[in-house]
Amino acid sequence: MLEGDASATEDEKLLERRPSPAFLDTDPWRALRILSEFVDGFDAMARVGRAVTMFGSARTQRDDPIYELARTIARRLAEAGYAVITGGGPGTMEAANRGCREGGGLSVGCNIELPREQGLNVYVDLGIEFRYFFARKVMFVKYADAFVILPGGLGTLDELFEALTLIQTRKVRNFPVVLVGKSYWAGLLDWIRDTLLAKGAIDEADLALLQVTDDPDEVVTIVRAFSAAEDRVTRPPDG
Numbered sequence: 001m002l003e004g005d006a007s008a009t010e011d012e013k014l015l016e017r018r019p020s021p022a023f024l025d026t027d028p029w030r031a032l033r034i035l036s037e038f039v040d041g042f043d044a045m046a047r048v049g050r051a052v053t054m055f056g057s058a059r060t061q062r063d064d065p066i067y068e069l070a071r072t073i074a075r076r077l078a079e080a081g082y083a084v085i086t087g088g089g090p091g092t093m094e095a096a097n098r099g100c101r102e103g104g105g106l107s108v109g110c111n112i113e114l115p116r117e118q119g120l121n122v123y124v125d126l127g128i129e130f131r132y133f134f135a136r137k138v139m140f141v142k143y144a145d146a147f148v149i150l151p152g153g154l155g156t157l158d159e160l161f162e163a164l165t166l167i168q169t170r171k172v173r174n175f176p177v178v179l180v181g182k183s184y185w186a187g188l189l190d191w192i193r194d195t196l197l198a199k200g201a202i203d204e205a206d207l208a209l210l211q212v213t214d215d216p217d218e219v220v221t222i223v224r225a226f227s228a229a230e231d232r233v234t235r236p237p238d239g
Contacts, residue, residue, distance in 0.1 A: 056092025056150035071099035078105025
């Protein structure tokens with residue numbers, strides 16, 4: 001049983017299927033804890049303003065060109081008036097928070113409880129702690145004007161496809177999803193095009209939800225164009 005395991009995360013405990021009625025003593029209270037995570041997250045993030053969520057590998061080393069690329073993109077986004085939201089951890093997340101701070105923007109980190117402890121990196125200005133992945137994911141999406149996704153692993157792919165699913169099903173507005181690193185993402189994009197699209201599992205409009213670049217300036221241009229288009233839609237009529 002996970003309930004008595006001190007090393008088990010809250011996600012593990014929540015998702016464990018117990019054959020006994022023990023859940024009557026634990027899960028209702030856990031639901032209140034989940035609610036409190038949403039309340040704390042909404043309260044902390046409500047005044048963030050325009051923001052871009054950046055994803056990438058926690059394993060990226062500081063001497064990796066991807067680290068400097070993430071840092072540059074985040075700095076230029078901050079200079080353009082955007083906060084940057086990351087998972088708050090090391091690697092590419094640290095690079096993005098660092099670049100945002102260097103650009104004078106608000107650097108946000110949504111940290112997650114993991115079996116091997118992951119603390120917030122030192123470049124986070126506004127740090128929020130989460131026990132549950134799904135509560136954390138809501139913050140990434142709800143407060144983002146765009147997703148910028150650098151090379152990463154399973155967690156990065158999870159965030160990528162969750163965003164695409166939400167946009168495709170019109171659960172959220174069609175905000176930019178920008179893949180950074182043409183060579184890194186080429187194989188995945190080829191498979192999506194040659195298999196999913198070819199078999200009719202998606203259509204051309206779904207494929208068009210993705211934009212790919214290696215250029216930090218193009219990332220900023222894409223994000224700013226989206227913000228300008230939103231401003232035109234929401235601006236009250238003259239007179």
